Amino acid sequence: MTQSSRVFVFTDLDDSLFSSKRKHTKTADSQVASINKSGQIESYATLQQQKLVQMFTMLKASFIAVTGRRTSSYAHCIIDQVSNSEYAIVSHGALILDDNAALLPCWIKYLNNNYDMKHWQEKLTQTHCQLIDYFSAIKCEARVRLIVDHDICTYICIKIPTHNLQESLLTKINLYLQQLDFSIHGNEGNFAVLPPYASKELAVNYLVKKLNMSDKDVIFGIGDSLSDLPFMRNLDFAIFPKSSQIMKAISHV
Structure with missing residues (x-):
């Protein structure tokens, strides 16, 4: 070297x-x-x-x-x-x-300079509420959190409890999340809903x-x-x- x-x-x-x-x-x-x-x-x-x-x-x-x-x-x-x-x-x-x-x-x-941060901050907040309603409707005790870091909304964190980790339910949840106007990262029962700057x-x-x-x-x-x-x-x-x-x-x- x-x-x-x-x-x-x-x-x-x-x-x-x-x-x-x-x-x-x-x-x-x-x-x-x-x-x-x-x-x-x-x-x-x-x-x-x-x-x-x-x-x-x-x-x-x-x-x-x-x-x-x-x-x-x-x-x-x-x-x-x-x-x-x-x-x-x-x-x-x-x-x-x-x-x-x-x-x-x-x-x-x-x-x-590259993103409409106000738009995405509002969209994350709205989607957070939407996801809380969704998991309540399907009777899944998911923990849904809007992650705010240094006063900036950065992403939404979703954790599915162990007793809800059936493959059919995870497939259903994943299909729903894919319809959102965000990138989705999933690993087992954990999901991250990501705006384009995350x-x-x-x-x-x-x-x-x-x-x-x-x-x-x-x-x-x-x-x-x-x-x-x-x-x-x-x-x-x-x-x-x-x-x-x-x-x-x-x-x-």
Whole structure:
């Protein structure tokens, strides 16, 4: 690697660098990766996930989180390489933060110049109410939240309770969501309803340009879900866990 070459790692967090207590089988090698605001453990990293971070750290890589978590949840991550990074992409790509977890002014200017933010803010609020009524009508106890981050409506989060995870119901819900004027990301019983500016690919491409990354640099992407593929496919290398949604999608190959 030449002296002028830099290494960047754009990485998803949940189910990529660590997993929740519910999904993680704790061992002697498990390392706490995130805690909640009460100081309770949320997530663990496996030995393999720890080694992956250590490998990139040895290369002096710059880590940039690319996560569906909003700013407050991103702050729960206690992996030094992630929490101390110069930039972070949060809320499914809707927002870019600086090293103080403040909004990057040039990104907000970019959004305002390229999107009718007032229109989409109102549309998200209306759709949130519409979805609450829909799940009530089909008698599904879904948790439907409008995610507001730094006073900006970024996306709608839907979580279907475990006892409602029948395939027929999920298919019905997915068909309904596809009719909305938004992009939809689904993974098991979790859905994200995304306006056009909530795009990990858009935010990653913006930072690639802002940081003047070139063919002299080496850029990695790490992710687990199909919604991560768009930002990963534009980078030099893509990494995904063996138990990921991506691996399941290509398991027939």
